[in-house]
Each structure stands twice: as C-alpha cells, then as structure tokens.
Amino acid sequence: MPSSNIVPPARFSAQARLRALQSDIMELILDRELEPGDALPTENELCIALGVGRNTLRESLKVLQALGVIEIRHGFGMFVAPSNFEALADGLIFRARLSLRHHGLEALQLVDVRQALESGLIGSSMDLITAEQLAGIEESVVRMEELAAAGESFVDADSDFHSRLFEPLNNELLLNLLGVFWKVYRRIHTETGAGAEDLAAVAALHRNVYTAVAAGDKARAAQELTRHFDGIRRRISDAVAE
Amino acid sequence: MPSSNIVPPARFSAQARLRALQSDIMELILDRELEPGDALPTENELCIALGVGRNTLRESLKVLQALGVIEIRHGFGMFVAPSNFEALADGLIFRARLSLRHHGLEALQLVDVRQALESGLIGSSMDLITAEQLAGIEESVVRMEELAAAGESFVDADSDFHSRLFEPLNNELLLNLLGVFWKVYRRIHTETGAGAEDLAAVAALHRNVYTAVAAGDKARAAQELTRHFDGIRRRISDAVAE
DNA sequence: CGGTAGCGGATGTCCCATGTCCCCTGAGCG
DNA sequence: CGCTCAGGGGACATGGGACATCCGCTACCG
Incomplete structure (x- = not known):
C-alpha cells in the first residue's frame, strides 16, 4: 500500500491509459489554441505536465506523429502538423x-x-x-x-x-x-x-x-x-x- | 570515424528509420504468413531479429497498434489484429x-x-x-x-x-x-x-x-x-x- | 475433485547515459 | 555593410537496465 505515493491514480487498462494520454496531448494543443506550425512544449515539459515518464510519453507522441497530428523534428522540437495521411x-x-x-x-x-x-x-x-x-x-x-x-x-x-x-x-x-x-x-x-x-x-x-x-x-x-x-x-x- | 563500431548502419533521418522499422515488422508478419489472431514474436525476440533497442522497437509497435495492424495484450503477447480504424x-x-x-x-x-x-x-x-x-x-x-x-x-x-x-x-x-x-x-x-x-x-x-x-x-x-x-x-x- | 495461490513469462513504466541533429549566433571575409 | 560558415547549445533519438504490473497456467491444499 503506497502511503505517500501520490500517483496510483485510478489504474485502468494499459491500453486505455495510453489512449487517454494521447487525448490529453490533443486537448493540451486545443486548450492552448496552438495552430498548425506552432511548437509544442519540450518532451521534458510534457512529462511533468502530464505526469508520465519520458518513454511512455514518447510512445504516445510517436502515435500522434503517425496519425499526422504532430510533426517531430529531430533536434529542434515538436510542432502541430499540417495534414498527413x-x-x-x-x-x-x-x-x-x-x-x-x-x-x-x-x-x-x-x-x-x-x-x-x-x-x-x-x-x-x-x-x-x-x-x-x-x-x-x-x-x-x-x-x-x-x-x-x-x-x-x-x-x-x-x-x-x-x-x-x-x-x-x-x-x-x-x-x-x-x-x-x-x-x-x-x-x-x-x-x-x-x-x-x-x-x-x-x-x-x-x-x-x-x-x-x-x-x-x-x-x-x-x-x-x-x-x-x-x-x-x-x-x-x-x-x-x- | 567509428573504427571498430560494427553498427553505424547507414544513418538516414530518424523519421525514415522509424518508418523502415515499421515496414520491417509488417514484412516479417507477411513473410511468416501470419494471419489475424496469430501471435508475433516477443519484444525481446524482435529486438534481436531487427537489431534495435527495446524502446525504439516499442515506439514502432505502439504505432502499429494505433494503426490497427497489431493488438498488444499486456502480460500475454502481441497478435495480428483484425480491422480497426x-x-x-x-x-x-x-x-x-x-x-x-x-x-x-x-x-x-x-x-x-x-x-x-x-x-x-x-x-x-x-x-x-x-x-x-x-x-x-x-x-x-x-x-x-x-x-x-x-x-x-x-x-x-x-x-x-x-x-x-x-x-x-x-x-x-x-x-x-x-x-x-x-x-x-x-x-x-x-x-x-x-x-x-x-x-x-x-x-x-x-x-x-x-x-x-x-x-x-x-x-x-x-x-x-x-x-x-x-x-x-x-x-x-x-x-x-x- | 475443485478452487486458489503461486509461478513464469511478457508487457508497461521509468530513469539514465550517450549519440545525433538542427537552428541560431557571431566572428571573419569580401 | 552584407554575406557566409563554423561552433554552441538545446532538443530529440537510441539503447540498456531495473522494477512494476498483468495474464494464463499449474500445482498445491482443503
């Protein structure tokens, strides 16, 4: 029983969590009113903001990239993408x-x-x-x-x-x-x-x-x-x- | 100049490598004539077979899961998925x-x-x-x-x-x-x-x-x-x- | 004989170290 | 004064290891 552990937050299935994470990222983009071409926060900032580890975050990020939602430019940053199928x-x-x-x-x-x-x-x-x-x-x-x-x-x-x-x-x-x-x-x-x-x-x-x-x-x-x-x-x- | 480094394997862009990795996994499924419902090799086997680290592999795997190509069941294995949009x-x-x-x-x-x-x-x-x-x-x-x-x-x-x-x-x-x-x-x-x-x-x-x-x-x-x-x-x- | 607790294997999450790439800046040159 | 290019620093890419979690199976116990 984690006494001081702040984050045993409602464990659903792993799959559901990953989907939720993707949704969270998209919500974040919409909330901040980012337009295609705008930069997203860095990986580290997102890790903190969403309360997940970098690898978990990156897996979601890669999915969003594959979906054409974001564009990842090695060594520079991540951006809201134009259409991509x-x-x-x-x-x-x-x-x-x-x-x-x-x-x-x-x-x-x-x-x-x-x-x-x-x-x-x-x-x-x-x-x-x-x-x-x-x-x-x-x-x-x-x-x-x-x-x-x-x-x-x-x-x-x-x-x-x-x-x-x-x-x-x-x-x-x-x-x-x-x-x-x-x-x-x-x-x-x-x-x-x-x-x-x-x-x-x-x-x-x-x-x-x-x-x-x-x-x-x-x-x-x-x-x-x-x-x-x-x-x-x-x-x-x-x-x-x- | 990597002298004894065996694997400086033709560095393309990171994006291209990830896409290639996804293709490799799909090729592997087609080559082995796996049908929807069949099990894929474990993550470790794929790491070895494709010569990449587990994190890199997992990122591709997650993308394929999102694309509805494979289905991942926590603690049991990965399977070729039926259609999923x-x-x-x-x-x-x-x-x-x-x-x-x-x-x-x-x-x-x-x-x-x-x-x-x-x-x-x-x-x-x-x-x-x-x-x-x-x-x-x-x-x-x-x-x-x-x-x-x-x-x-x-x-x-x-x-x-x-x-x-x-x-x-x-x-x-x-x-x-x-x-x-x-x-x-x-x-x-x-x-x-x-x-x-x-x-x-x-x-x-x-x-x-x-x-x-x-x-x-x-x-x-x-x-x-x-x-x-x-x-x-x-x-x-x-x-x-x- | 049946139910259940434990076991082994596989995936999930996370951290850290190091490599790689890109944009930006500023010094040097025409 | 303007242009070019090498270097710096920030950010992503990759790989490996450790630990947590989950699932299905089996062997033990009542």
Whole structure:
C-alpha cells in the first residue's frame, strides 16, 4: 500500500491509459489554441505536465506523429502538423497485402470506395474547373501517352491525372484519401507483378475521361471512370487467381 | 570515424528509420504468413531479429497498434489484429476540432466526402438489399421517430440507420470509413452544442430516405440523402459563425 | 475433485547515459 | 555593410537496465 505515493491514480487498462494520454496531448494543443506550425512544449515539459515518464510519453507522441497530428523534428522540437495521411496508407497497404493472400477482398473493396468517390464527385469538380486546370489534365494525359508509346510504365503520371481531376474541389481530405488509395494501389500493382497490362489501352481510357471532362459531359465522364475501375478490378482478380 | 563500431548502419533521418522499422515488422508478419489472431514474436525476440533497442522497437509497435495492424495484450503477447480504424478517427476528430476554431473547412470537407460515398453507393446497395435488411432499416427509422417524439437525441439510431443502409454492399472498408466519419461528426455535434436541431425534421428526412429505398427509386434516395447532408452542412456553418 | 495461490513469462513504466541533429549566433571575409 | 560558415547549445533519438504490473497456467491444499 503506497502511503505517500501520490500517483496510483485510478489504474485502468494499459491500453486505455495510453489512449487517454494521447487525448490529453490533443486537448493540451486545443486548450492552448496552438495552430498548425506552432511548437509544442519540450518532451521534458510534457512529462511533468502530464505526469508520465519520458518513454511512455514518447510512445504516445510517436502515435500522434503517425496519425499526422504532430510533426517531430529531430533536434529542434515538436510542432502541430499540417495534414498527413502517410500512416493510414501504411496500415491500409498492410491490410491489402494481407488480403491478397486470400481473395483480395479488401483490395477490391478499396477500389469500390475509390470508384464511388471519383465517379460521384467528378460532376461537382467539373462545375468548378478552370481552363488552366483542364490544360494541366491534358498535359498528364499526353505524358501518359508518350510513356506508353515508349513502353514505360507511368504510375506517376496516372496518379497525377487523378489528383488534377479533383483539384478544383479544393478538398484536402478528399485528395488525401485518394492519395492513400493510390499509394495502396501502387503497392498492389508492383506486388502482383502486373507487367502484362496494356499501357496504350490504359492511356486511351484516360484520354477518354479527359475528352468527356473537356466537353462538359458529366455522365460520360463518370461512365469512363467506371470503365477504368472495371479494368483495375479485373487485374486484381487475375492476380489473386494466379 | 567509428573504427571498430560494427553498427553505424547507414544513418538516414530518424523519421525514415522509424518508418523502415515499421515496414520491417509488417514484412516479417507477411513473410511468416501470419494471419489475424496469430501471435508475433516477443519484444525481446524482435529486438534481436531487427537489431534495435527495446524502446525504439516499442515506439514502432505502439504505432502499429494505433494503426490497427497489431493488438498488444499486456502480460500475454502481441497478435495480428483484425480491422480497426479507431486511430484514424482520433486523428480526424482532432483535425476537425482544430478547423472548427476557424472556418470549419475540414469538417465541411468531411461531409462532402461522406456525401459522395453515401449518395454514390446507395444505388449499388439497393441492388443487393434483401427484404430482411430493408425491415431493419425501417426499424431504425421507427426508433428515431419514437425518440424524436420523446424529445430525446438519437445519435445511435441515426448511426445505425446509415450503417444498415450500406450493409448489403458487404464492404468492410466502406463501413469502417463511414463509422469513422460518424464518430467525428458525433464529436463535432456535442462540441458545437447543436441542441437546437429539429429532431422531428431530421427523423422525417430519414423516413423519406427509407421510403425511396423501399420503393426502389435510386435517384430519389440519392436526392434525399443529399438534402440530409445539406442540413448537416448548414449546422456546421452556423456553429462556426457563432 | 475443485478452487486458489503461486509461478513464469511478457508487457508497461521509468530513469539514465550517450549519440545525433538542427537552428541560431557571431566572428571573419569580401 | 552584407554575406557566409563554423561552433554552441538545446532538443530529440537510441539503447540498456531495473522494477512494476498483468495474464494464463499449474500445482498445491482443503
């Protein structure tokens, strides 16, 4: 029985305590009205303020960093971070790879979600698109076609194309989510070999999407996107079957 | 210049090393073909296998736990976890609360994404829905109406309604994402007070959605959902303005 | 034969020492 | 007078050890 021990403070499960600690740190940020870019107290100050050891604190800190809540700069300090979904991507990539060992279920679900997002929002994006942004999209298509003609893979240009497509919406969360899906897809892509794809055909599909967007034909744009996703789904199914 | 030092192992940035360590752990799981529920090696074994100290390892382990990749049970061991999006929710809740201090931009973006998902996928879900599932949806609506009549808030029933709506798709990723959005929304809801909402009107909106779904009218279902989201958007704007 | 106390192993928390990195400052130079 | 770069100091990174806590299993005792 700790007589003078001040801190046997309501022992919950370890897991709950860690989560509480993370919440405390986030509350502290909100309470002090820190903005993205502002510095947090040093590790030692936080240890004292929150009444935990440095290691325990650091474990929570690392989690918050992975969640994109804070940014840790070695040797300088910790700061409230701008958006960052890297960690989510890693988690999803892991799940997707795990599922590819079986039936690729999670990978296919991911394509479904991405399709709903892209097909569902392409219309709104087309309402807001500027001539300049449209030109940027075509540029991506051209780059894909060039790479396809040269027989080189063009994952970057492909990713670029889809980013630009939804840039007009000015929705960072959406772009982040799509970015995550892209990262997962890219991983699956290299994982499954996928060398046998028809580059020219893929480039042509994107050209079709561009044409529909440029013409302002929302229904056709959504439809062309859907065809694109059907191709992706087929490739995943093939990879799992093999 | 470390002469006899065996391990000056290609110093990258600290952040990169931590990420690499996480990847290594995930690779190890995939290499050993561990399934969800299987036990990982103990901390000490991993320390040796990966050549890092226990503290460093634990920081990565905690991150993986937060990402829902592994599950840590105090005093027993570590296991490959089933799906878990809790961490993502916490991160998003933080972002949303942070943004509410300004213009509520991220909160509104989140509603946009959710709307795209729900409006975009309601059609596919209606293709697959069974009579039983339909009855479950109506049950949720009835519960909401009862609670509205009693003047009580019905966040749970509301959340239930939306879950059931997309249950037929059998897409865990989607349900998880929507669950995350719900959690964030619920937090915002309590955060902004939001006591002044018209319970009966909200219940009626859901009744309209149910009616359209039961009638098999996809366009109307999507439209009713959109109206629902417009209401949410308005409430967020009001909360920020005040 | 059943319940329980003890044991072994694993994780949780913490401290300390040392290494590493980054920004800031000030002296030196053009 | 302004620019550049080396050094200082502060802060984070890493590793190891000690002790506390928790869980499941087993062997002892009633």
